[in-house]
Amino acid sequence: MRIVIAGGHGKIAQLLERQLSTAGHDPVGIVRNTDHVADLEKVGARALVLDLESTDVATLAGHLDGADAVVFAAGGGGSSGAERKLTIDRDGAILLADAAEAAGVSRYVLVSAMHTDDFDAKRAELPAADDDVFQVYLRAKSEADANVRARDGLDWTIVRPGTLTDDPATGTIAVGSRLDSGEISRADVADVIATSLIEGTAVKTQFEVTAGEIPIGDALSTIKY
Template sequence: MRVVIAGGHGKIALLLGELLTGRGDEVDSLIRNPEHAAEVAATGARPVVFDLEHSTVSELAAVVKDSDAVVFAAGAGAGSGAARKYTVDKGGSVLLADAAEAAGIRRFVQISTMGAGQPPAPGTDEVWAAYIDAKTQAEDDLRARDLDWTILRPGRLLDTAATDRVTLGAPPLPYGSVARADVAAALAEILHAPRTAHATLELIAGDTPVSSAISATGSQSVAEGGAAVID
């Protein structure tokens, strides 16, 4: 499988690139800053310098053509203002989806966040509110498309070691945290699991092996909003 990851220098993207190349997939990781190329290459992925905020659909379609799947893992990042939440977290996803359609790529996996799909709580910080709104709009845009999309909403992200134990289910799950390494593992499984297409899934730490949780996403319990917990 050839996979293109937008936001290839992000922490989850770096972990995902290493997992995918380790299982024999070909990975192109899009990065804005050429200084990040060596770190991306160390994962086995091929760094491709590409600026999502200042490029056209046709330019991106030329980059992603002939791939089997695309992953939107880009984000404006800490320290950015509200405006960039819309240009990156929403605009970047829309651009990638437009490019996927133009290039004839059906598989699209989007990293979102728990909290998307709901209005921010009253008194929420302006930047955080913009982030949630941008992610919500990006999700809504993707769901409206004729693509084989999967949306993954992880909880609070931790830089801890992988546990290979998660709780995965249709919204809403109780809010919780999850290791970035476990998010990457879930994404790697999702990309190879066609049954997850057209599913919005939330992910937190739990007791179920990642592969089992992904396998259970077509079960009745998950379809009705339950957690994918396998005994």
Template sequence: MRIVIAGGHGQIALRLERLLAERGNEVAGIIRNPGQAEDLRKAGAEPVVLDLESASVEEVSEALKGADAVVFAAGAGAGSGTARKETVDRGAAVLLADAAERAGVRRYLLVSSTGANPDHRGDDVFDVYLRAKGAAEEDVRSRSALDWTILRPGMLTNDPGTGLVSLARSVGRGPVPRDDVAAVLAELLESPDTTGLTLELISGTVPVTEATKAAASAR
């Protein structure tokens, strides 16, 4: 498969790129900063320099030509203000979905967040983030031209992955290593039965492959 990852230099994205490349996939990562290109190459991914906050649908769809799947793993980052939650966490996710439709790429994975809700209340930056993620989810769910899956990880950590997770429509709150988030995303890309599902993810006791199969069968 050829897989294009938006937010290609993110902590989850770099882990996912390595996993996918090791499995023999062709991987590309969309980045804004050309100075990050070498990090992607070391991870086994082709860097595509494109600013999703200013690019047109046509430019993004050109970058997606020939892809079998896209993953939205971009984020404005912890130090960003409220405006970029809207332009990146919502706007860029919607743009990628528009471009995927235009390029004829059906498989779309959206990395969201536990608690994402377009109607979430509050004025703190994290509240705005949850609303933006929720609005992105709502937009993606409305698209019949996409075979979408939404993944909502819990609190992200840099602890080594265990390969053991809890993955279902609702799992409650808890932490999860970024290693395991990447492993679940890699598995979801090979699991068409998870199309149309919104899944929550935290650390657990079930191996990733088994957890993914169980989540797909529990429709």
């Protein structure tokens, strides 16, 4: 499968790219910095240099021609301000969904975050104070998730992980529509995405995921939205 990954230089994305490449698939990571191309090549991915904040649907759709799936793993980053939470975490995810539909790519996996729908609407309005940026982030993720869920033309999967760590993969998780707060390694999140894509599971499902005791393949094959 040819799988195009927005946010291709992120930690989860590079773990995913390596896993997909090792399994014989063709990962393509979208990056905006040419300095990141070599890093993607090291993990077995091809790089597509494109800035999601300055492109349009038609241009992005042209790059998705022939893809089997897309993954949105991009984000404004922990140091970015409130506005970029909306232009990347929300608008970038919606742009990728628009482009996927335009290109006829039905499979879409969106990396979101736990408890995004709990955002404080008043505190999440711009302009936000520095201590309210997290509320804008939750709002951005929640609104992106809702937009993607509403698309009948996409076979979407929305993954809402808990607090991310750099611990090694365990291969086991806990999943549910709503979980208590918890941690999960980025490696396990990448495995969740890869398993869903390769095995065709968790389609039309949105779920929260943390570290747990259920093998990833078993968890994804049984979860219901």
